[in-house]
Amino acid sequence: MSAVAEPVHEHDTHEESYEETTKRNRLGLWLFFFSEIFLFGALLAARFYLWGNTRPALNQTLGLITTSVLLASSFFMAWSESAIKYNDRKTFLRNMIITAALGTLFLIGVVGFEWGGELKPTDGVYGAIFYIMTGIHALHVLSGVILILINWNLGRMGHYSADEHWGIEAAAVYWHYVDVIWLFFYPALYLIGQPVQL
Numbered sequence: 001m002s003a004v005a006e007p008v009h010e011h012d013t014h015e016e017s018y019e020e021t022t023k024r025n026r027l028g029l030w031l032f033f034f035s036e037i038f039l040f041g042a043l044l045a046a047r048f049y050l051w052g053n054t055r056p057a058l059n060q061t062l063g064l065i066t067t068s069v070l071l072a073s074s075f076f077m078a079w080s081e082s083a084i085k086y087n088d089r090k091t092f093l094r095n096m097i098i099t100a101a102l103g104t105l106f107l108i109g110v111v112g113f114e115w116g117g118e119l120k121p122t123d124g125v126y127g128a129i130f131y132i133m134t135g136i137h138a139l140h141v142l143s144g145v146i147l148i149l150i151n152w153n154l155g156r157m158g159h160y161s162a163d164e165h166w167g168i169e170a171a172a173v174y175w176h177y178v179d180v181i182w183l184f185f186y187p188a189l190y191l192i193g194q195p196v197q198l
Helices: 018-051 060-085 089-114 124-156 166-191
Strands: 054-056 194-196
Touching: 018 124, 018 166, 054 124, 054 166, 060 089, 060 124, 060 166, 089 124, 089 166, 124 166
Parallel strands: 054 194
Antiparallel strands: none
């Protein structure tokens, strides 16, 4: 008996194009963001349920400065992404490193200074909510900074171009997403409700 050769199907040898891969990656990234909404939404719900119309007396100046730093970082991230679309590698790399530096400054402000303030994790619902909200957000900022530095290093080695820069696009969208989350967290933690001295 002779062996029958398996027919070769056209799709078996088809290699997915960069555009098709990018489209699939975008869908995956946005599904991830959608799932994250439940996490951040639950944290906000817990804040308003447990704190009501009160909030701890936090350092308003520090809160405003760290928020401004994070928003400025989004500007440089967008500039970096725009630069790579025009093959302007120098501007792309410079703005990526500025974004990472500003993200690090934000972490120093929130984790370094705010966590070293008067409010402690053991201060009942105020401490618990503040530290869990800022801690989870800081973890996202830290992962964003790491992602940006990886992309900066790849870009420095010649990766990415005007035609193929999905890694930069993904990092930029992730960074803007994390910034938008902070725009909800900042007023909930620092502005809404009567300040309570603990």
